[in-house]
Amino acid sequence: MNSPSTLLRNFQDSLPHVRTVSFDVFDTTLQRIVYPKEVFALVEVEAVKQFGKQFHGYADKRIRAEIRARKLKEKECGHSEVSLEEIYEEIRHMVPQWTNCISDVLKIEVDQEERCCRVHPLGHKLYQLARSAGKQIIFISDMYLGAERIKSLLLTQGYSDPKVFCSSDHACNKSNTGLYKLVIDALGIESSGLLHIGDNAFSDYKQALHAGFRSLPFPEAPKPHK
Numbered sequence: 001m002n003s004p005s006t007l008l009r010n011f012q013d014s015l016p017h018v019r020t021v022s023f024d025v026f027d028t029t030l031q032r033i034v035y036p037k038e039v040f041a042l043v044e045v046e047a048v049k050q051f052g053k054q055f056h057g058y059a060d061k062r063i064r065a066e067i068r069a070r071k072l073k074e075k076e077c078g079h080s081e082v083s084l085e086e087i088y089e090e091i092r093h094m095v096p097q098w099t100n101c102i103s104d105v106l107k108i109e110v111d112q113e114e115r116c117c118r119v120h121p122l123g124h125k126l127y128q129l130a131r132s133a134g135k136q137i138i139f140i141s142d143m144y145l146g147a148e149r150i151k152s153l154l155l156t157q158g159y160s161d162p163k164v165f166c167s168s169d170h171a172c173n174k175s176n177t178g179l180y181k182l183v184i185d186a187l188g189i190e191s192s193g194l195l196h197i198g199d200n201a202f203s204d205y206k207q208a209l210h211a212g213f214r215s216l217p218f219p220e221a222p223k224p225h226k
Contacts (some may be wrong), residue, residue, distance in 0.1 A: 001198060004122050005100040010216050011126055014195050018214060020187060021130040023032040024174075024198025025141040025150055025164075027221035030157060032116045042112045043105065050108075051101045057210070058105070065090040069207070083111070086142050093108065110149060119157045126197055127159065131217045138197070142167040142203060143172050180211035 015021070023029045032039070039057040047055035048110025049134040052218045069090040090171040095226050130137055139162050141150055147164040159182040165183050185189050191212030198204025199218045 004219070007122070007216060007218065008125065010045060011195075011197070012129060012218065014214060015130065015133045015135060018135065019189055019193040020136040020138060020195070021126075022138045022140050022183065022194055022196045022213075023123060023127060023187055024196075024204050024218075025154070026143065027120065027199040028118045028197060028204070028218060029120055029159065030153060031120040031123075031126060032095065033118055034116050039112050039116055039139075042116070043109045046108050046112070047105050050104070054097065054145050055101075057096070060108075061091060061094055063198070068094075071156075077171065081120075081147055081167045081173060081182065082144055084149075087144060089164040094184075102169075110145070112144065113149075114153055114156060117153050123197070124158075131150070131160075135162070137187045137189070138183065139164045139174050140174060140179060141165070142179070174198075174200075174207055177207050177211040180208060180213060184211075184217065195207050 010201055026032065034042070037059070040062045042060040043062070044055060047058055066082070066087045069082045069087045072090070073081040073082050073086070083108060088102055092102050098105070111132060115182065127137065139154060141164065143150060143166055145166065145168070147166040147169050149165045151162050154164070156178050165179060165186070167173040167179055170179060170182055174180060184194070192214065195214040195216070196204060196208040196215060199220050201217070201220060205215050205217055
């Protein structure tokens with residue numbers, strides 16, 4: 001993996017050759033101060049505080065509900081992209097007694113995501129360089145939150161008027177290159193005119209190149225402890 005200084009240099013060298021720069025969101029332009037699954041633990045603490053001890057065990061059920069929702073979507077639709085609402089609908093089926101509180105707990109999760117997000121220093125530096133160069137800037141995310149919620153997270157952290165493409169809104173993702181193809185069609189540009197930056201070596205680098213984009217290796221986020 002290239003050093004941050006090498007990435008910055010290569011990024012600046014690439015800017016004159018592209019019209020648009022796209023950024024991944026989590027672990028690239030934003031970073032969580034906790035691991036993703038720890039967000040669910042924080043939601044559980046708040047849910048117990050607000051709605052009682054019945055929500056002990058929420059974090060584990062939230063993880064299992066997402067797995068089940070993705071398997072069901074794959075079976076019914078041939079893809080596994082699900083929205084946050086679909087995950088919570090699965091939670092409601094798993095634990096019917098939570099039904100009256102489920103929309104409030106969903107909101108708690110969104111609030112905790114915002115509390116746990118910070119600007120990624122390196123990603124923000126690249127963003128500033130692209131903006132100073134007058135490039136069109138977009139954000140592409142494989143995520144269940146949806147474009148509007150991700151846009152809100154980016155705005156809160158100082159990213160100006162972000163245009164977001166999110167997998168859960170379009171039933172395709174970066175990993176299978178479908179979301180990249182959708183972006184090209186939506187923007188009406190040649191794929192070679194877009195430079196994509198993201199932390200996932202497969203979906204953000206290898207698959208971006210496979211889709212005809214330009215891309216540069218970005219440092220991957222540290223792996224959680226088992």
